[in-house]
Amino acid sequence: MIGRHRAALFATSTMTGFGIASWITRTPAVRDELGASIEAMGIVLLGLSIGSMIGILGAGVLVRRLGTRPLIVLGGMLPVAGMLLVALLAPAQVAVGVWAGLFLVGFGSGVAEIGLNVEAAAVERQLSRPVVPVLHACFSLGTVIGGAAGIVLTAVSTPVVVHLLVAAVVMAGLATFAAVNLRPVPRAVPDPSAAAVATPRLRSVITWQVLLIAVITLAMAFAEGAASDWLPLLMTTDHGAPEAVGSLVFTGFALAMFVGRSAGTPLVARFGRAPVIRVCAAVGVVGVLLVVVSPNPVLTAAAAGVWGLGIALGFPLAISAAGDHPTDGDRRVSVVATAGYIAFLAGPPALGFLGEHLGLQTAMLVPAALLVVALLAAPATRSRAVVDAPAAPVPTGPRA
Secondary structure, three states: HHHHHHHHHHHHHHHHHHHHHHHHHHHHHHHHHHOOOHHHHHHHHHHHHHHHHHHHHHHHHHHHOOOHHHHHHHHHHHHHHHHHHHHHOOOOOOOHHHHHHHHHHHHHHHHHHHHHHHHHHHHHHHHHHHHHHHHHHHHHHHHHHHHHHHHHHHOOOOOHHHHHHHHHHHHHHHHHHHHOOOOOOOOOOOHHHHHHHHHHHOOOEEEHHHHHHHHHHHEEEEEHHHHHHHHHHHHHHHHOOHHHHHHHHHHHHHHHHHHHHOOOOHHHHHHHHHHHHHHHHHHHHHHHHHHOOOHHHHHHHHHHHHHHHOOOHHHHHHHHHHOOOOHHHHHHHHHHHHHHHHHHHHHHHHHHHHHHHOOOHHOHHHHHHHHHHHHHHHHOOOOOOOOOOOOOOOOOOOOO
């Protein structure tokens, strides 16, 4: 039973990656069909960001009340509907319709990703072996498959409507498989006496450790989102490369992410989470900076691979660290994942604004700076044997 359940989680994660890659590889074509500038495309992408933020912020509450299954099932249905809207309305030059389609994709993905990470962390605690990195590796596998298909279909000038309709059919198949096989694992009920002792320390999950882990997820997710949404356009606008080359570079980035997540688990077992995250962040910084200074598309393509390999394990290891708690793992994962996915989807429109005025290559200095911060925060991901820091006050007023 647990095997089928894990397969359902992995199928949903693969579906999400496949759908996002299918959209990303056709971003230049959609931009051309809409006649949009870089800044206007940033506004279109805002539909994805707003939908995702609403889904993510709502999922943090819903997962505690309804459990993970409804969120994961909903997250399988809505991206399919959104992809259909994008496929049909982009060729018709209905920018508002494309925005709405991306909103559905983002909202569905947002609620699903929180549910997936909370459930995967729970399965990981039950089995005492890595599950969250494999979940994210499945996402990367989906992006590789979707990106490879996008390269081929772009190279043979397949219309956007045909490509994205086929992608929607594949996504619907994976979502149906997941819905049939999802069986969330029961949570262990903690010892009442132990819970009573722990209550004063757990009145809030927002400890300094959790905040630092959230910073790491934010930085890693921001860097991943920047590459996913802007690498193809960076190749076509800054280097004048054909659309197929832009798709190829993105697919190389996704492949590097998949390799890092698939092959990196033994490194974690040997060296621990914190040292691996330090190395990941450092390699990611190198890759991003090479993209910034790259004078030609060949170097940019190689740098994109270094970028992807560097950040591959950062997000899933931070999620594992957040879930490494005997009684409050679900809430910690929800908080940390929320920070990461907001950055993943809110960052690209902000980079679009900077890219319009400074150039996309220069805008990539932002994720490089955030990765440096993640490197400094890496010690927070050590095992829970390290005593949590005192709870930080939860902000109650408006942000500055």
